[in-house]
Amino acid sequence: MNLGYSDSQQAFREEVRDWLKAHVPAQALPSFDTEEGFEAHRAWERTLAEGNWGMVTWPEAYGGRGCDLIEWLIFEEEYYRAGAPLRVNQNGIFLLGPTLMEYGTEEQKARFIPAMASGDEIWAQAWSEPNAGSDMAAIRCSATRDGDDFVINGQKIWSTRAVFADWGFGLFRTDPDSERHHGLSKILVPLNADGVTVRPIRQLNGLPGFAEIFFDDVRVPAFNVLGGEGEGWRIAMATAGFERGLMLRSPARFQQAAKRLVRLYREHTQDLLDPSVEDAVLRCYMDAEAYALSTYQTASKLVGGGSIGPEASCNKIFWSELDLLIHETAMKLLGARGELEPATPSELQELGPWLDGFLFAQSGPIYAGTNEIQRNIIAERMLGMPRK
Amino acid sequence: MGMDFTFTEDQLSFVDAVRGMLSQEVTPERIRARWDTDTGVDTEFMTQVAELGVMGMLIPETLGGLGLGATDFVMLAQACGEMAVPEPIVEQVLVVAPLLTDILERGLGGDSLQAMVDDLISGQMTVAVSHPINPFINFGDRSNWVLAGQGEEVCLVARDAVALASKKSVDPSRRLFEAELDNANATPLASGDVGADLWRRTLNRGALATAAQLVGLAEAMVAQSVRYTSDRAQFGRAIGTNQAVKHLLADVAVQIEYAKPVVYRAAYTVEVSPSRADFAVSHAKVAASRAALLAARHCIQVHGAMGYTWECDLQIWVKRAWALAREWGDEGFHKNRIHEWLLQSNALLGPEFTFGRRTLTDTVAA
Incomplete structure (x- = not known):
C-alpha cells in the first residue's frame, strides 16, 4: 500500500493543471441542453482533443495518452478543480468508448473512436x-x-x-x-x-x-x-458496469461540490441555520472523500490486474444520494433566496450553480438503473439473498 | 512507487491464517461461556493468538516484536470484530503496544517497561491504558500496571495503587472498571507537549482500533441476517425474497463498502504520518460507527422477534457495536474534530488533497 503519488504521477498532474489553466474558458458555457450550449461544448471537446486530453486512458493511436486508471483519476481531479465544462460526449467517451475498446473490431474502433475523441460525433x-x-x-x-x-x-x-x-x-x-x-x-x-x-x-x-x-x-x-x-445483453451489461462503476461519475465531481459546500457553509455560519446543516456539511465532505478512496481502491485493483466485483453496485446508490445531500444542504444554506434562478452576473455570483445542481441531483437515483433496482442487485448478487 | 491502494499478498495471507484460527476458536457458544466466568477471558486462547505472532506485530524488532505497521494489522482488527472476539487483542496490539513503544523509544521508561512489552508479546495483558477520553478500562482487573493521566500528564501506576470499581456493560463480553488513581503512587513519564502528543497518538490508535472492529462487526451482522432471512419462511417463501427486507440489508452493505477504504486510509495515515492522522482517523470512526449502528438496527429488524431475544446470537455483535461506537471518542467528539478542521480557512480542501499534502511521498515498505 502506498497512498502517495510517484514523481511521474505528480508531473502528470502538473501537466494537466497547466494545460487546463491555459485552456478552460473563463466564462461558464451555456447548458449543453441548448443548441448554442451544445455547440459550445462540442468546441470544447475539440479543444480537449487537440491537446490529446479527450480521453487519456485511450491508446495514443486513438487520440489518447495510454494512461492507467490512477492517472485518469488525477486527470479528473484536476478537471473538476479547474471548473472545466461538463463533457457533452460523456455517453460516448465514458460508456460506449470502453465497450468499443473491449468488443469492437479494429475497423469499428478506427471508424468511431477518433471521431468520438475529436468531438465530431457526439x-x-x-x-x-x-x-x-x-x-x-x-x-x-x-x-x-x-x-x-x-x-x-x-x-x-x-x-x-x-x-x-x-x-x-x-x-x-x-x-x-x-x-x-x-x-x-x-x-x-x-x-x-x-x-x-x-x-x-x-x-x-x-x-x-x-x-x-x-x-x-x-x-x-x-x-x-x-x-x-x-x-447485446452481455455487451450492455458491460456498459452498465462502466456507468455504475468507475467512469460515469468520477469522485472529483462530488469532492469539488463538497468543497464549494464547505465554503458556502463558512459564509453562512452567522445565519440562523437548521441545526442539521452542520452535520450534513461534514457528512458531504466525508462521503465525497470516501467515494474517492473507494475509487482509488478499485482503480488500484484493476491496475494490478484484478477485476471489479459485485460490490461495485454499491457506488451508484452512494454517489447519487451524496449528490442529493450536497445540494439539499446548499439549498438550506441559501434559505429563501435559493429558489431564485440566477439571471444576472451578480445573482450568479451570489447563488452559484446550486439550483441547477439541485434539480439535476433529483435524477441521480433514477437514471443508470434506479436505486431500488440497485438495492435488489446488491441484495441478490453481492449478499446472496434469495430471488424467489 | 506510485499510488497503490491494495494490500500485499503477504498481508492478505496472514489475515487469512489468523482469521481461520479465530473462526475455529471464537464461536458464539464459547463467547457465551466466557460470560459465566469471573474474568471473561480465555487465557489459553490468548496464548494461541500470541503464538501466531499477533500480539507483537506492531512492536519494533529491537524491542522483540515483528516491526510491522497498522496497515498490516488493520484487517486483523476487522476480523476480530467479525468474530466478536471478547479479549482486548486489538487494543493490546494497536494501542497499548505502540504507547509502550513510544515511551521506550523516547527514553521515558526503563527496564520495567521492556518487561511489560515482553509480557504483552506473550499474550499477557500486563498493562492497561486509561486514556482521559474513556470513562472505563475494559478488563482493567487483568493488568498489573495502568498507563494513566489527565491533560498532558502520562504516568505509570501499579494496579494496587488504583481503586477499580467494577461496572456492568450492556455487552456481557466486556468487563468495565472505573479507575480512581492514587497520585502519590504514580510515576510520571511525560508531560507538556510530549505527554499531549502521546495521548493524542494513543487516542487516534484507539479510535482506529474501534473503527476497524466496527466494520467487521457490521459485516458479520449482515452475513447472519442473510442466512436467517434465507431460511425463515413466511407466506410460503423465504422472508429474504421480499424487497423491503433486501433493501434494509443493502443499505447496510453500502455503508460498509464505503467505510472500509476510509478505515484503511486511517490505518495508513496512523502508520506513515501519525502527527496528521486526526482527520483520517475521525472520518474512519464516524463512517465505521454509522455502518455498524445501522447494521445493528436493521439486522435486529430483519430477525423479527428472534432479534429481540437473549437466545439469538446476533446480540453478541449488536451490543459490541453499541459499545465500541462510543469508546475512544463518540460521534460528537470525532465530528467536532472534523468540523474544526473543515472550518479552518487554510484547510486543504478539494479533490487534489484526498491523500493529504500533495507532496506526500513517504511510503510503507511492502
Whole structure:
C-alpha cells in the first residue's frame, strides 16, 4: 500500500493543471441542453482533443495518452478543480468508448473512436423504451436483417443528449422470435438517418435534455452491430458496469461540490441555520472523500490486474444520494433566496450553480438503473439473498 | 512507487491464517461461556493468538516484536470484530503496544517497561491504558500496571495503587472498571507537549482500533441476517425474497463498502504520518460507527422477534457495536474534530488533497 503519488504521477498532474489553466474558458458555457450550449461544448471537446486530453486512458493511436486508471483519476481531479465544462460526449467517451475498446473490431474502433475523441460525433444513449425501463429485457424495438443491412422499427425514450447528438447507441431485438435478454444486439445508429424522428422531452429544468426517438424503417449497415448479433445483453451489461462503476461519475465531481459546500457553509455560519446543516456539511465532505478512496481502491485493483466485483453496485446508490445531500444542504444554506434562478452576473455570483445542481441531483437515483433496482442487485448478487 | 491502494499478498495471507484460527476458536457458544466466568477471558486462547505472532506485530524488532505497521494489522482488527472476539487483542496490539513503544523509544521508561512489552508479546495483558477520553478500562482487573493521566500528564501506576470499581456493560463480553488513581503512587513519564502528543497518538490508535472492529462487526451482522432471512419462511417463501427486507440489508452493505477504504486510509495515515492522522482517523470512526449502528438496527429488524431475544446470537455483535461506537471518542467528539478542521480557512480542501499534502511521498515498505 502506498497512498502517495510517484514523481511521474505528480508531473502528470502538473501537466494537466497547466494545460487546463491555459485552456478552460473563463466564462461558464451555456447548458449543453441548448443548441448554442451544445455547440459550445462540442468546441470544447475539440479543444480537449487537440491537446490529446479527450480521453487519456485511450491508446495514443486513438487520440489518447495510454494512461492507467490512477492517472485518469488525477486527470479528473484536476478537471473538476479547474471548473472545466461538463463533457457533452460523456455517453460516448465514458460508456460506449470502453465497450468499443473491449468488443469492437479494429475497423469499428478506427471508424468511431477518433471521431468520438475529436468531438465530431457526439453520442446519445438509447436504452429505454416506453415499456422497457427498469425492465430492460422487455425491449421490443426491432432490427431486422435485410442483406448487408438491418432495418430498425420502434421507439426509444429518455435518450439523453439525443436532441442535438449525432449518433445513438442502444439495444435492439434482432431475433424476432426471441424473448427477454436473448436475441438482442447492440447497434450504433446515426440520428440523421432517413426514418429517424427525434422528439425532444423537456426535463425538470425546462430544457430538452432527453428525447423520444422514433425509428421508421431505418436502415443501418451490419457493420454498426457491436460485439456480434445476439450478444447485446452481455455487451450492455458491460456498459452498465462502466456507468455504475468507475467512469460515469468520477469522485472529483462530488469532492469539488463538497468543497464549494464547505465554503458556502463558512459564509453562512452567522445565519440562523437548521441545526442539521452542520452535520450534513461534514457528512458531504466525508462521503465525497470516501467515494474517492473507494475509487482509488478499485482503480488500484484493476491496475494490478484484478477485476471489479459485485460490490461495485454499491457506488451508484452512494454517489447519487451524496449528490442529493450536497445540494439539499446548499439549498438550506441559501434559505429563501435559493429558489431564485440566477439571471444576472451578480445573482450568479451570489447563488452559484446550486439550483441547477439541485434539480439535476433529483435524477441521480433514477437514471443508470434506479436505486431500488440497485438495492435488489446488491441484495441478490453481492449478499446472496434469495430471488424467489 | 506510485499510488497503490491494495494490500500485499503477504498481508492478505496472514489475515487469512489468523482469521481461520479465530473462526475455529471464537464461536458464539464459547463467547457465551466466557460470560459465566469471573474474568471473561480465555487465557489459553490468548496464548494461541500470541503464538501466531499477533500480539507483537506492531512492536519494533529491537524491542522483540515483528516491526510491522497498522496497515498490516488493520484487517486483523476487522476480523476480530467479525468474530466478536471478547479479549482486548486489538487494543493490546494497536494501542497499548505502540504507547509502550513510544515511551521506550523516547527514553521515558526503563527496564520495567521492556518487561511489560515482553509480557504483552506473550499474550499477557500486563498493562492497561486509561486514556482521559474513556470513562472505563475494559478488563482493567487483568493488568498489573495502568498507563494513566489527565491533560498532558502520562504516568505509570501499579494496579494496587488504583481503586477499580467494577461496572456492568450492556455487552456481557466486556468487563468495565472505573479507575480512581492514587497520585502519590504514580510515576510520571511525560508531560507538556510530549505527554499531549502521546495521548493524542494513543487516542487516534484507539479510535482506529474501534473503527476497524466496527466494520467487521457490521459485516458479520449482515452475513447472519442473510442466512436467517434465507431460511425463515413466511407466506410460503423465504422472508429474504421480499424487497423491503433486501433493501434494509443493502443499505447496510453500502455503508460498509464505503467505510472500509476510509478505515484503511486511517490505518495508513496512523502508520506513515501519525502527527496528521486526526482527520483520517475521525472520518474512519464516524463512517465505521454509522455502518455498524445501522447494521445493528436493521439486522435486529430483519430477525423479527428472534432479534429481540437473549437466545439469538446476533446480540453478541449488536451490543459490541453499541459499545465500541462510543469508546475512544463518540460521534460528537470525532465530528467536532472534523468540523474544526473543515472550518479552518487554510484547510486543504478539494479533490487534489484526498491523500493529504500533495507532496506526500513517504511510503510503507511492502
